[in-house]
Amino acid sequence: MITLLAEGPRSRAEIARELGMSATTVSNLVADLVASGAAVEQMSADGRRGRPAKTVSLVAAPGLVAGVDVGRTHLRAAVATRQGEVVAEREVALPEGHTGEQTVPVVLNLVRDLLQEASRPGGELVAVGVGLPGPVDGPDGTVGAGTILTGWAGFDVAGRLTEALGVPVVTDNDATLGMLAEARWGAAQGVADAAYVKISTGVGAGLLLGGRLHRGAGGTAGELGHTPLQPDGAVCRCGNRGCLETFTSVPAVLQMLRPTLGEDLTIEQVVAGAAAGDPPCRRMVEDVGRNLGRGIALLGNLVDPEVVVLGGPLVAAGEPFLTAVGASLRRSVIPSVARRLRVVPAALGARTEVLGALALALTSGPPPYAHLLD
């Protein structure tokens, strides 16, 4: 409803029609919004069909929110208004193997710099969202032992940032936040059942089921990369063997190509090589796409998503990669799933996770909006 009102004033009857809700339900929701100060009801200046109509519109909430995306070797942060308009954004490099303790001061400096850059009247920070790679446990918001950032496991980043910034800080898994951002602003808008698959240092999925994010009982839902597909395959960091990510993640791709193309090879060079038709790069990108398609098919059969959004650096390889994933996926899922399923690249690119962290902050800030957003 907040999203609908953000597009402009609506009458109660229009809201009921567009949301498919009863007049009573809409009246209760409008009353809640007005009582909390999030919305006002007034007579519209130009009543339609000759009759003046009472319309509901949002009151612009003051304050700014920050989103923070913590990666293996990068930190990206953005500051936005509470209407979701990004006003400052920047990425900085982090050293490989960084710990929570080392990185908290870097996060604080970056967020404070961006707030200064975004300086505006009523521009106080009201909430922060943080995306972390790995399962994020609901109650305490810390990243679990399965994370690629081993120096962050169990570290209370939300507590430390709240202490320093004096505002609520909420954490979530980066792929889940990618799903949130793509559903709100990207390639999965208007879709109720979707998956966002991030292929990076690991392979993780964010799930949207029946219009809601699905995190699982302990925040581990969507750990697609640890699907064991090769019983005698390489030993995975999780302790199992032949997990999907042992032969499809960015480090796996580089490890397979470096003996031929040199130890300094980067994933950006692989992507450029594949686009230019360079045989080893092209072959590798297509093979990884095919293997990912097999893995994502398991998810397809369980969840029956309408859209699978792909994120991470390999997506920049474009057609050869997307075609390989899509063809392999369609071959492996049951026909009724295959008929409807679309495989698309993330519309928000490298910003997907940080925008998801912003969306999390928007839904976690203080009233008037927070308790009414869903």
Ligand SMILES: [Zn+2]
């Ligand atoms: Zn594994």
